Amino acid sequence: MSRFVQVDRETAYLLPPSVQEWLPEGHLARYVVDVVEALLRLAEAADASERPEGMDIPQELARREQRLARIEEAKAQIEAAAAQEHEQARAQFEAKQAERERPQNAGRRPRGHRPRPLPPRWTPKPRSISPTPTRAL
Secondary structure (H helix, E strand, C coil): CCCCCCCCCCCCCCCCCCHHHHCCCCCHHHHHHHHHHHHHHHHHHHHHCCCCCCCCHHHHHHHHHHHHHHHHHHHHHHHHHHHHHHHHHHHHHHHHHHHHHHHHHCCCCCCCCCCCCCCCCCCCCCCCCCCCCCCCC
């Protein structure tokens, strides 16, 4: 059995000149190319068009910076509230632990399961800013 591949040296090319000939009609790559071309056309049209009537670019930039500053303030408030909730939960946990230790110190077995310890400090996961703030514990 030979491992050599038969090659026709008269062939002008090894692959088709266009990838479009190679791909089937409903292939995902064709869709991606169409979407990218449509986006490029939209971008070119937006670049060629005039800016909207009455739009002041420095004012718009200042408005956006103020909006980002308000978002940062809201984020800080949310983190402070989460830290306060964590401290309250930590205090409740420590109270439960102390309550559980009291019968044990008196020589009796405590009732129920041991409470689950809290994580050291809850920190929010970094994520993109969405219009409706949600948080998972």
